[in-house]
Amino acid sequence: MKYQKITMNPNKKIALVAHDNKKRDLLEWARFNRDLLAHHEIFATGTTGFILERELNIPIHKLQSGPLGGDQQIGAKIAENEIDFLIFFWDPLEPMPHDPDVKALLRMAVVWNIPIACNRATADFMVSSPLMDSEYERLVPDYQSYRQRRIEWEHQSLQEA
Secondary structure, eight states: OOEEEEEEOSSOEEEEEEOGGGHHHHHHHHHHTHHHHTTSEEEEEHHHHHHHHHHHOSOOEEEOOGGGTHHHHHHHHHHTTOOSEEEEEOOTTSOOTTHHHHHHHHHHHHHTTOOEEOSHHHHHHHHTSTTTTSOEEEEEEOTHHHHHHHHHHHHHHHHHO
């Protein structure tokens, strides 16, 4: 498979998401890392975004609440290269009515090869990496052949019909 390189600039575009039972953990983590986060562009879903903006006094791009489409908005931004990495403190012990959206968001992060932190330890390792404040070229599969394959198949199917 061919790959393409997508450059992350030193100023990262970071998505912060937290389920209700994990909002306090994310807020504590964000307070500890406030100065670092202030140098980057921050996106967040719903209530999490309002809490973070109020508590950290830094601008946050606030999207819809997760169950109202915020998870999907973040996923779309990942697909459009508008998010460089995802910090998503999710609650593995609590069933979520929007679980398919959560899985879709995590899937988008993997498809587009962006770093994902689902807990505080991983988030700490990510933001303390020397790559955090430097340019980084991530490899993403070249999906052009996949896109072209679909077009050829659809074209052939239309001719047979």
